[in-house]
Amino acid sequence: MAFASKPGCPMCGIVSAAAAAALNPSSPSSHSKHDILWRDDNFTVYREVANPVSSKGHIVIVFNLHVPSLYTLSSSDLPLLVTLRDVAHHLLSALTAPASSPLSSPASARPHLLDSELGTRAARESFRVGFITPPFKDNKIPVTDHLHAHAYALPADRMGWWRSVAYSSVAWYDVDDLIAEIREETSNNRVRGGGSIRPIDLVPDAGARRGTADGIETTDPSLLVAEPDPERGESSPNLLPPTPGTARAERHPGNSPDASIPYLQV
Secondary structure, eight states: OOOOOOTTOHHHHHHHHHHHHHHOTTOGGGOOSSEEEEEOSSEEEEEOOSSOSOSSOEEEEEESSOOOOGGGOOGGGHHHHHHHHHHHHHHHHHHHSOTTSOOOOHHHHIIIIISSHHHHHHHHHHEEEEEEOTTOOBTTBOOOSSOEEEEEESOOTTOOHHHHTTTSTTTEEEHHHHHHHHHHHHHOSOOOSSSOOOGGGGOTTTTOOOBOTTSOBOOOOOOOOOOOOGGGTOOOTTOOOOOTTSHHHHHSOSOOGGGGSOSOOO
């Protein structure tokens, strides 16, 4: 499933600028006006500085592919959505942490913060991560045809009345609700309801595969950019350089152009 970059798309421009900065940080064309916090093969995350909805932190998670709609996603994209949520939680945790607190990479933080029931519950109480569904849009970030998620720390003290409509229950689709809805559809089990953390919430791939009662798999292709397996003869020349601190970077040590983009610029 191909979603090529669209000329004139602001989000495609942000993704392209972040990739260029990683590959050639000394090039004048690689400088972006956006505060890039994170970039990997699937997402580019920037901090909304001009018009944040929260003084504590507001970030935008942009899909690197020009995915036109939230409804393009399928059950096979559950791991992608879980990764989106976890990266957002970690970046917001770092943005809102005291200045004296050491910053760690999302890869190292995940076992202690993101995959634990306590950490997941605390993040849900402090942060909001989700999508604004059309025809509504954030009038300060009015892009509707390139899929991106918003994440911010509570309270939303800079939102304003008119802008708050897009972040209300009328238009807001929380990423946890989306994950739960897809899992309910594929597993025929009730997942939503209540604020308690269930074991299924801690398994990224849960519900990603679907099929018929006679054992025929009907899973759609995923948007997830996964690392190819060299032992199977797989290759991917379009794969971005590994982000420092991630599992892929540990398997492929060496000087990575991606080191030019830090995790955080707080």
